[in-house]
Amino acid sequence: MDDEALALAFERVRPRLVRVAYAVVGSHADAEDVVAACWLRLVTAHAREPVVDVGKWCTVAVARASIDLLRTARKQREVYVGPWLPEPVVTAAQIDLADPADRVTLDETVSYALLVVLETLTPAERVTWVLHELFGVPFPEVADLVGRTPAAVRQLASRARARVREGAPRFEVDPVEHHEVFSRFVTAAAGGDLAALVATLDPDVVATSDGGGQVSAATRPVKGADRVARFLLGIADLSARRGNEESSLVAVNGLPAIAVHAGERLTTLVVPTIADGRVVRVDIIRAPAKLHSPR
Structure with a gap:
């Protein structure tokens, strides 16, 4: 296998390698770095002895590097201010869950x-x-x-x-149910309707905020439908009073979420997890290092 063939083989498996690293470390930026370093190690190893199965070799290399990175990250997270949430992957267009082609994309996404x-x-x-x-x-x-x-x-x-x-x-997403619950959730939150918002939430729903100690965020999870609903409406009210923020719908790891922008800057992501007709989790990412413009 010459250098061009090696590069082509690596590019074919690269998306899978990024998903492996991302699922292990919880940071897409770190996953990209791990895979980039894997390519350099692959070139060096191939020069010493031809690598026959590039996919298998790279999966092993990426997994090992990801384990080491995760262990280091765990120690760092012990002193993290407030809850730590994974880094989301944000895309501009919502996936159409009724479209078979988009369902394939969703199936390949680490939720x-x-x-x-x-x-x-x-x-x-x-x-x-x-x-x-x-x-x-x-x-x-x-x-x-x-x-x-x-x-x-x-x-x-x-x-x-x-x-x-x-x-x-459950990870299987029923498209009709998901769209209906998400729509009611967004409408109730945007309209300040406490009763309607509570009705979309599971009684044991948990809202978790990640500000990374750099921006305001709840330092402990908020639990229970009524408390979570009031917490979310409080965030919406504060955003409205600032006057310089706008909300839009995006996809986070393949499923609909709410993005808040101040001008061109993404300031907040609200990511609901829906199961059995209710919102069971609400993750609010505000740590600036984890917020990237939609791809």
């Missing part, structure tokens, strides 16, 4: 709700679950990556599977 749940796993559990459940890597190969026996990795996967199942709403 924001899943990323939040993955934060509750240990690094070993997380990489095991991501590689095996999302990307189909066999247990023996995962065992080599995490430095455990295949039997131990199976136990890690079992624990991770149970925690993901417990913490995450």
Whole structure:
């Protein structure tokens, strides 16, 4: 395989590599950096000894680098001000969930709700679950990556599977239901209708804000439909009184969300997670380092 063929092979697997790294570390910017570094290591390794299976080689390299980065990040997050939320991937156009082509795109997207749940796993559990459940890597190969026996990795996967199942709403998205609930949620919030907003929320809904200590945000999660509704309406009222902010609809990790801009600057993302006809989570990202203009 010459250099041009190697580059083409890498570009074919690059989107998958970014998804692997993003699912493990929870930061799309870091995932891009990990994959860029993987290309340099691949070129060096290929010069020493030809790499036959570029996809497999790169998946191993990216997974190992992601594990190391996640362990370092976990230590940094221990001193993070307030809750830490994953970095969202924002796109300008909403995905049409009724369109089969867009459903394929959504299926290939690591959902924001899943990323939040993955934060509750240990690094070993997380990489095991991501590689095996999302990307189909066999247990023996995962065992080599995490430095455990295949039997131990199976136990890690079992624990991770149970925690993901417990913490995450079902990931299958019914397009009609999702659109209807999201529309009612947005309309009630924009209209300041407390009763209507409460009606869209699960009784045990949790709202989490991430300001990173740089902008105002709740330092603890807000729980319960009434409290979350009042909290959201308070945010909407404050935004209206500022007078220089506008809201629009975007897609975050493939599903509809609310973006707030002050001029050209994205200041806030409100990301609802919908399951069984109700909003079960509301994640509010305000940390400037995690807010990027739609792609």
